[in-house]
Structure formats: structure tokens, C-alpha cells
Amino acid sequence: MGAKIQYDTxxxxxxxFTTANFTDELHKYLGLDPAVSSANQPLDVNDxxxxxxxxxxxxxxxxxxxxxxxxxxxxxxxxxxxxxVYLPFGEVSSITTFAYTDSSGVAQTLASSNYTLYSExxxxxxxxxxxxxxxxxxxVPVPVTLTYTTGYTAFADxxxxxxxxxxxxxxxHFVNRGDEDKPLPMAYKHHVSQxxxxxxxxxxxxx
Numbered sequence: 001m002g003a004k005i006q007y008d009t010x011x012x013x014x015x016x017f018t019t020a021n022f023t024d025e026l027h028k029y030l031g032l033d034p035a036v037s038s039a040n041q042p043l044d045v046n047d048x049x050x051x052x053x054x055x056x057x058x059x060x061x062x063x064x065x066x067x068x069x070x071x072x073x074x075x076x077x078x079x080x081x082x083x084x085v086y087l088p089f090g091e092v093s094s095i096t097t098f099a100y101t102d103s104s105g106v107a108q109t110l111a112s113s114n115y116t117l118y119s120e121x122x123x124x125x126x127x128x129x130x131x132x133x134x135x136x137x138x139x140v141p142v143p144v145t146l147t148y149t150t151g152y153t154a155f156a157d158x159x160x161x162x163x164x165x166x167x168x169x170x171x172x173h174f175v176n177r178g179d180e181d182k183p184l185p186m187a188y189k190h191h192v193s194q195x196x197x198x199x200x201x202x203x204x205x206x207x
Contacts, residue, residue, distance in 0.1 A: 002072055003088055003206045009068040011151065013050050016065060021155045022163070023049065029167050030174045043177065045170075052169050056162060059192045061203060062090040062121075064158060066151030072142040073205055078130040085125050086202040090150045091157070092123035101143040103135040110134055122199040123150070161194035 017023055019034065027034035027045055038044040053064050063069070069089055077085050095117055098110040114133040115125045127133055137143040152158050168188040176182045 004070045005063065005089070006068040006070065007054075011066040013046055013053075013065065016152060016155050016158070017046075017049065018155075026167060026170060030171060043174070048170055048173060049166065052166055052173065055169065056165055056192060057089075060162060060165075060196050061088060062162070062195075063151040064090075064162065066093065066149055066153065068096070069146075069148055069150055071146045071148070071205075073144040073146065074142050075136050075138055077144065077205055078136065080201075083126055083128065083130060084201070086199060086204075087123045087125065087146070087148060087150070088202045088206050090123070091121050091152060092117060092119050092148050092150045093153060094149050095125070096147040096149065097145075099145045099147075100134055101137040101140045103137055105137060105140070108134065122202045124201075159195035161191045165191035 023045060024034040026049065030045065032041055032045065038046070057063055069087075071087065073085070095112065098112070098115070100108055100110060102108050110133065115127040118124050118126065130136075165188055168185060168191060172182075172185055172188065173180065
């Protein structure tokens with residue numbers, strides 16, 4: 001069991017972060033002039049931002065730029081009394097596939113009409129009775145594989161603490177470039193923990 005983030009499906013940086021809503025402000029936060037081309041800057045701020053996004057995503061257990069997740073789940077995941085199956089890594093916009101192995105060992109696909117997706121963080125799927133819509137194998141370690149898209153579709157939905165964590169981390173890497181082993185500032189740890197998506201049930205089956 002476990003989850004795999006498919007970075008090759010990641011949306012472009014510009015789908016969320018633009019000069020108007022963040023990148024110009026980030027230039028100024030670093031003491032750079034956003035009107036100067038990246039070729040004449042000490043570094044490309046957009047490249048820096050993209051690399052730091054992945055760090056913050058890992059620290060917060062939250063995907064920021066939309067991308068595809070593949071999640072493998074054991075039989076136990078569908079045994080909760082409230083019939084909720086929590087999905088890690090943030091706000092889920094859609095489920096692409098719900099594949100499972102049935103009690104006869106046959107590969108099956110569960111139609112979306114058999115369950116409901118609750119997309120707000122922490123996202124989960126729910127069915128009135130999972131065992132009335134599918135019969136899972138008890139001999140396969142991870143009989144269910146879900147493929148879904150998570151990440152924000154609007155800049156305004158990104159938590160403020162996440163954005164401030166990005167700024168602090170960008171400044172730390174900018175002033176310490178060439179000496180990246182320096183400890184992370186406490187301000188970063190504070191902001192990144194404010195909106196940490198560490199819901200226990202979301203992470204229970206992530207390895």
C-alpha cells in the first residue's frame with residue numbers, strides 16, 4: 001500500500017502563480033526588481049519557487065499545483081464505521097479511476113455513481129455500504145487502487161500560511177545559496193505547521 005505523486009502530470013506554475021498574485025511580490029521580498037528579466041537576475045525566481053513548492057508540499061502533506069496521485073489501499077481502509085475513506089495530499093478535484101480486485105480475484109472498476117467524493121480538505125469518499133457495491137479480495141494485500149487529481153484550482157484557495165512559508169523558504173534559499181545546509185528558520189517551521197494537513201486518517205495508509 002502507499003501513495004505515489006505523479007510529478008509528470010503537474011500543472012504549469014503559471015496556472016496558479018502569476019506576476020499579479022505572487023511572483024512579483026516574491027521578487028520584491030527577495031530584494032529583486034520584478035521588471036528585470038530572469039536572465040539578468042542572480043537566479044530565476046520561478047525556478048526557485050517551483051522547487052520550493054515541492055518541499056512545502058512534502059512538509060504540509062498537501063499538494064499545491066494540481067497533479068495526479070495513485071493510492072493503493074488495503075481491505076481495512078473500507079472497514080471504518082462511518083464508511084469514510086480519506087484521501088491524502090489535499091483538496092481532491094476528481095477521481096479518475098477506482099480499480100479493485102474482487103473476492104474471486106478478478107480485476108474490476110467501480111463506477112463513480114456508487115460513492116460520493118467530498119473534495120474539501122481533508123477529502124474523502126463515502127458510500128452507504130461499501131460491501132453492497134463491491135466485494136473486495138481478502139487475499140490480495142492491496143486490493144484497491146485509486147487515481148485522483150489533487151491540488152488547488154484557484155490561487156485564492158491556497159492557505160495564507162502556505163504562501164508565507166513559501167516566501168520565508170525562498171528568502172532562506174536565496175541568501176544562503178551555495179550553503180543550503182544551514183538550518184531552516186523558525187519562521188518557516190511556524191508558518192508551514194499552521195496549515196499542516198496531517199489528518200491521521202488521511203495518512204494512515206501512506207507509506
